[in-house]
Amino acid sequence: MGSDDTAPVLLIGGTGTVGTHVAAALSGRRRLLGLARSEASARRLEECGVEPVRGDLARPRTLDAAMVGVRQVYLATGREDQFELEWNAIEAAERAGVERIVKVSILYARESPVVYLRRAHRVVDARLERSPVASTVLEPATFMTHLEAQAELIAQGRICFPAPTARIAHVDPRDVAEVAAAVLAGDVALDGAHRVTGPESLTFAQVAERLGARVGHEVVAEAYRPERFRAWILDADLPEWLADGLVEIYADFERRGEMAVADTVERVLGRPPRSLDDYIAERLVPSVAGAVCG
Ligand SMILES: NC(=O)c1ccc[n+]([C@@H]2O[C@H](COP(=O)([O-])OP(=O)(O)OC[C@H]3O[C@@H](n4cnc5c(N)ncnc54)[C@H](OP(=O)(O)O)[C@@H]3O)[C@@H](O)[C@H]2O)c1
Numbered sequence: 001m002g003s004d005d006t007a008p009v010l011l012i013g014g015t016g017t018v019g020t021h022v023a024a025a026l027s028g029r030r031r032l033l034g035l036a037r038s039e040a041s042a043r044r045l046e047e048c049g050v051e052p053v054r055g056d057l058a059r060p061r062t063l064d065a066a067m068v069g070v071r072q073v074y075l076a077t078g079r080e081d082q083f084e085l086e087w088n089a090i091e092a093a094e095r096a097g098v099e100r101i102v103k104v105s106i107l108y109a110r111e112s113p114v115v116y117l118r119r120a121h122r123v124v125d126a127r128l129e130r131s132p133v134a135s136t137v138l139e140p141a142t143f144m145t146h147l148e149a150q151a152e153l154i155a156q157g158r159i160c161f162p163a164p165t166a167r168i169a170h171v172d173p174r175d176v177a178e179v180a181a182a183v184l185a186g187d188v189a190l191d192g193a194h195r196v197t198g199p200e201s202l203t204f205a206q207v208a209e210r211l212g213a214r215v216g217h218e219v220v221a222e223a224y225r226p227e228r229f230r231a232w233i234l235d236a237d238l239p240e241w242l243a244d245g246l247v248e249i250y251a252d253f254e255r256r257g258e259m260a261v262a263d264t265v266e267r268v269l270g271r272p273p274r275s276l277d278d279y280i281a282e283r284l285v286p287s288v289a290g291a292v293c294g
Helices: 019-026 039-047 060-066 082-096 116-129 151-155 173-184 204-215 226-235 240-256 264-269 276-293
Strands: 009-012 032-036 051-054 072-075 100-104 134-140 158-161 192-196 220-223
Touching: 009 019, 019 032, 019 173, 032 039, 032 060, 039 051, 051 060, 060 082, 072 082, 072 173, 082 100, 082 116, 100 116, 100 173, 116 134, 116 240, 134 173, 151 158, 151 204, 151 276, 158 204, 158 226, 173 192, 173 264, 192 264, 204 220, 204 276, 226 240
Parallel strands: 009 032, 009 072, 032 051, 072 100, 100 134, 134 192, 158 220
Antiparallel strands: none
């Protein structure tokens, strides 16, 4: 389906949570370039079989050389200045004659763009809609990796989020990556914005029950007050903008109640999304065991 299957795919965000899995899914299928703004990023890309090309989204003039001959771009950042960074990427792609950008956005970016973490996405997604470059915008629910960030708490028998009644369809970032890869490889034609969620919408009490059944001890969901959750995020050395953004997102989830499950993974990949139970067994149980030992 792609116009030139030998043209390289450029990964922007190829060292990220989703991007590393995009690289794995496309490995051996397409020539992969990865934008690297540092030696460390270049090394990480090489370890994943991606050819690093030097460039920094914050320095637009470095992007033209990185995009020579590129027809498809994967785009995910995840920084406070992601609006400027992603805007620069789109402008460079337009100059280079790129045919398609597959961008990682966020769930509800279209419905409630005033929420901080969604605002930059909405503006960039709208910019993509107006671009001559074709685009696929993936709007994922919260990644299951957020649960892994609480491995130490889980080892103590608790998960602590500020959304006691919200039902969230956590998604495995590998599913987001595999949908992106299927579009980049030309396996499917997918234009416009598409929600990407896990297979079921669960409260944190239900998540805790699933965890308890697999980690070998009881786990309860403790409803952190927003300021306590914010302090916990800052203690984990994450930046203030992200702490504030996550507090706001969980308050919005709480207001919304149940998150609808989307069928994008099934439509694109022909299989259901990975389940939370599988993620717990595969990823969380070892992380929680590591937290006990470490
Ligand atoms: N976490 C969630 O639950 C969730 C849910 C829905 C949507 N999202 C969205 O997902 C996106 C993030 O995806 P992710 O988690 O895969 O990313 P991530 O792990 O945060 O990684 C960010 C990537 O951006 C690259 N990057 C940052 N600044 C750059 C620059 N100036 N020039 C070139 N590259 C740069 C980083 O490269 P380096 O190697 O140089 O650092 C890294 O590869 C965000 O937009 C977020 O809103 C997240």
